[in-house]
Amino acid sequence: MALAKTLAIRTAAIPPRFRNQSVIPGFGLTFGLTLTWLALIVLLPLGALVLKAYSLTPTQFWAILASPRTLNALKLSFGLSLLAAAINAVFGLIIAWVLVRYDFPGKRIADALVDIPFALPTAVAGIALSSIYASNGWIGGLLDPVGIKIAFTKWGILIALIFVGLPFLVRTVQPVLIDLDPEIEHAAASLGATRWQTILKVIVPSLLPAILTGFALAFARAVGEYGSVIFIAGNLPNMTEIAPLLIIIRLEEFRYADATAIACVMLFASFILLFIINRLQSWAESRG
Amino acid sequence: MAVIDAGMRSGNLSGENLRERRVTNTIPERGRPLISEPLAVRAALIAIAIGFISLFIVLPLVAVFGQAIAKGYSAYQAAITSSDALSAIRLTVIVAAISVILNLIFGLAAAWTITKFDFPGKTVLITFIDLPFSVSPVVAGLVFVLLFGAQGLLGPWLSDHNIKILFALPGIVLATVFVTFPFVARELIPLMQEQGTAEEEAALSLGASGFATFFRVTLPNIKWALLYGVLLCNARAMGEFGAVSVVSGHIRGQTNTMPLHIEILYNEYQFGAAFAVASLLALLALVTLVLKTLLERKLERKTP
Numbered sequence: 001m002a003l004a005k006t007l008a009i010r011t012a013a014i015p016p017r018f019r020n021q022s023v024i025p026g027f028g029l030t031f032g033l034t035l036t037w038l039a040l041i042v043l044l045p046l047g048a049l050v051l052k053a054y055s056l057t058p059t060q061f062w063a064i065l066a067s068p069r070t071l072n073a074l075k076l077s078f079g080l081s082l083l084a085a086a087i088n089a090v091f092g093l094i095i096a097w098v099l100v101r102y103d104f105p106g107k108r109i110a111d112a113l114v115d116i117p118f119a120l121p122t123a124v125a126g127i128a129l130s131s132i133y134a135s136n137g138w139i140g141g142l143l144d145p146v147g148i149k150i151a152f153t154k155w156g157i158l159i160a161l162i163f164v165g166l167p168f169l170v171r172t173v174q175p176v177l178i179d180l181d182p183e184i185e186h187a188a189a190s191l192g193a194t195r196w197q198t199i200l201k202v203i204v205p206s207l208l209p210a211i212l213t214g215f216a217l218a219f220a221r222a223v224g225e226y227g228s229v230i231f232i233a234g235n236l237p238n239m240t241e242i243a244p245l246l247i248i249i250r251l252e253e254f255r256y257a258d259a260t261a262i263a264c265v266m267l268f269a270s271f272i273l274l275f276i277i278n279r280l281q282s283w284a285e286s287r288g
Numbered sequence: 289m290a291v292i293d294a295g296m297r298s299g300n301l302s303g304e305n306l307r308e309r310r311v312t313n314t315i316p317e318r319g320r321p322l323i324s325e326p327l328a329v330r331a332a333l334i335a336i337a338i339g340f341i342s343l344f345i346v347l348p349l350v351a352v353f354g355q356a357i358a359k360g361y362s363a364y365q366a367a368i369t370s371s372d373a374l375s376a377i378r379l380t381v382i383v384a385a386i387s388v389i390l391n392l393i394f395g396l397a398a399a400w401t402i403t404k405f406d407f408p409g410k411t412v413l414i415t416f417i418d419l420p421f422s423v424s425p426v427v428a429g430l431v432f433v434l435l436f437g438a439q440g441l442l443g444p445w446l447s448d449h450n451i452k453i454l455f456a457l458p459g460i461v462l463a464t465v466f467v468t469f470p471f472v473a474r475e476l477i478p479l480m481q482e483q484g485t486a487e488e489e490a491a492l493s494l495g496a497s498g499f500a501t502f503f504r505v506t507l508p509n510i511k512w513a514l515l516y517g518v519l520l521c522n523a524r525a526m527g528e529f530g531a532v533s534v535v536s537g538h539i540r541g542q543t544n545t546m547p548l549h550i551e552i553l554y555n556e557y558q559f560g561a562a563f564a565v566a567s568l569l570a571l572l573a574l575v576t577l578v579l580k581t582l583l584e585r586k587l588e589r590k591t592p
Contacts (some may be wrong), residue, residue: 022405024488025498030401037394038416041466045431046423048441052434091340098337102330110338112581116345118520119573119580121527123547124566127554128348131355131563138351163344195325224424227529227547231554244426248534251430256439263427270422277422278415 049267052260064261069237070246074265077243080154081222084161085169085215092169092214093207099170100177114170117163122227129160130231152234157242160228165218172214176207176284209284213277220273224266349570356567359560367553367564375541376549376565383457383532383545384525387464391521392514395472399510400502402473403480404488414477420469428466429534432459455537460545463531468521475517476510483509516583523576527569 053061064070098104099111117125131137133151135144140151150156180203188198204211226244234240241249243262250259324330357364367373398417402410420428434440436453446453453459487509491501507514529547536543538552546569553562 022485023492024404024485024501025492026400026502027405030397031405031407033397034394034401034413037397038413041462041469042416042419045428045435045466046419048435049427049431051441091336094333095337095340098334101324102334104334104338106338110341112577113341113345115577115580116349116573119523119527119576120349121529121547121566121569121573123529123550124352124527124569124573125348127550127559127562127566128351131559132347132351138347159344163348166340166344220422224422224427224530226424226426226533231551244424244530247426247430251433251534254439256434256437259430260434263424263430266424266427270419270424270427274415274419274422 046267049260049263052256053264056257056261060257061261061264064258065265069241070243070258070262072238073241073243073246074262076154076157076241077223078269080158080161080242081219081225084158084165084222085219087158087162088165088169088218089211089215092166092218093173093211095166096170096173096177100174114167116167117165118167122164122225123231125163125228126160126231129156129163129228133159133232151232152240154240156232156234157229157240160232161222161225164225164228165222168217168221169211169214172217173207173210176210180206206287209280209287213280213284216273216277216280220270220277223269223273349574352563352566352570355559355563358563363560364564364567367558367561368568370561372541372544373549373561373565376544376546377568379457379460379544380526380546383460383464384522386461387468387525388518388522390461390465391468391472392518394469395476395517396514398473399476399480400506402477404485417470417473420466425467425528425530426534429463429531432462432466432535454535455539455543457543459535460532460543463535464525464528467528467531468524471521471524472514472517475513475520479510479513480506512583512586516580516587519576519579519583523573526572 056064065074095110095114099107099114130151133140133156135141135149135151137151140149143150150159184202184206185198188202189195193201224244226242226248229242230245233242233245235245243266247259247262247266250256250262325333368377398413401407402414433454435442436446436459437443438447453462487505488501491505492498496504527547528545529551532545533548533551536545536548538544538548540552544552546565550562550565550569553559553565
């Protein structure tokens with residue numbers, strides 16, 4: 001009581017510009033705690049990265065990025081992440097569609113399993129995928145006689161990136177599909193659209209913001225992915241070496257400048273993707 | 289509306305075609321409703337979905353458990369009770385416990401400040417809270433090396449004062465807190481936004497203190513969402529690999545968490561032991577998913 005009273009008096013004394021005349025207490029405490037914690041854990045460390053990058057001259061910075069090994073690692077990470085996100089967009093849409101629209105035995109289990117890549121530690125996924133696709137593994141053993149190699153090649157990396165990205169697509173498309181008003185489909189059908197036309201011209205356009213959001217989320221996750229990839233990738237420089245691994249290699253060689261420059265490119269990509277995802281989400285909301 | 293427009297504009301329907309379809313539409317088709325697909329298409333799509341999930345999700349899970357017990361029960365037991373494995377398990381539990389508690393406090397404070405008050409720059413704040421989701425774990429580890437490492441900004445000061453952060457527990461906790469930063473706040477913000485401030489205002493106007501209001505009004509309303517956030521935060525904290533790998537230094541028996549221990553065993557070709565330890569983390573993932581599904585049902589029942 002006493003606390004509430006003093007708070008009320010204090011509140012009255014503060015001009016209600018910044019704190020919105022709310023009777024609810026705790027703004028100072030929670031706002032202060034949030035900002036301090038955010039600054040200490042996220043902003044200060046990321047600031048250290050940017051500061052370190054500023055200690056490089058632009059020529060040095062570009063020289064690091066333009067070296068063939070860095071370029072190849074970045075190209076590999078971004079290229080395969082795009083491809084994995086695209087594959088997930090197709091199959092994630094089919095999985096979300098099947099889970100929302102159809103009934104079949106085991107549907108609830110299938111639905112729950114989609115979250116496994118979120119919950120399974122990346123190192124566990126990495127060694128599991130590697131053992132499956134190695135030339136003596138369950139799938140690798142079948143493909144090896146036909147001359148197809150997956151583990152320790154680019155395709156192994158692609159498989160790992162598909163694994164980590166799948167839930168993002170399914171889980172962003174699913175709720176939108178549930179909320180989709182069947183009246184719209186009835187309207188399209190009664191106006192003479194074939195089922196295929198309804199799907200392509202009515203359903204897919206209304207799912208598009210969600211699909212793109214899921215695509216961007218899966219892409220962002222894949223670009224930075226480390227744990228599930230390094231076990232199945234061959235980790236050969238210029239061939240199967242992803243950008244996050246190259247950062248670690250440079251760190252272990254004490255080449256901090258190199259690690260920083262590559263990390264800056266990746267951080268910049270994160271910022272851009274975060275911005276795009278935010279825009280996509282507000283687009284999706286404005287349509288819903 | 290735009291959606292309906294798009295549907296109406298769906299071109300290349302000649303007048304004749306249209307009339308014909310309208311006729312078929314007035315007669316209820318047998319077997320399937322108007323807005324569904326033929327049985328063959330449905331079966332094919334279900335087969336594709338189940339095939340994809342089996343190939344990419346079920347098979348790796350089966351592989352983990354299968355390889356863990358492939359060498360027999362005694363080998364399994366030996367692998368998970370070796371002193372290095374036990375110290376890795378202990379460290380993982382300690383790191384996860386500290387990270388979850390810290391993020392729980394932060395998540396509650398952030399959600400309270402964001403949903404109960406209006407202030408300029410709120411969207412920017414939310415974006416910054418989300419940022420660790422899209423930063424690579426390796427970059428997350430690197431920033432702490434640049435900050436606390438021997439060559440880092442605070443490195444010399446720390447070594448003068450004999451404080452060890454990198455290659456020790458504090459560094460591992462910091463990296464884990466960074467990657468799990470948004471988990472609790474992200475679950476609470478939408479729910480508390482939806483619930484508004486009316487109940488808290490009623491409690492306060494009846495004379496409850498701020499803390500009584502929080503513990504007796506707000507907390508019961510958000511407890512399931514809070515538990516949900518804690519669950520996901522814990523799963524990620526126990527399984528984090530990339531960020532922890534950069535800051536831990538991989539000292540056996542000291543700074544090795546379970547995922548790092550798995551990596552070392554695997555790279556030493558001790559596959560059986562690696563999968564045995566991995567199976568514990570896979571089990572944790574399965575338990576997390578079951579609890580998560582149960583909580584989701586509770587949350588759905590709560591929100592109308």
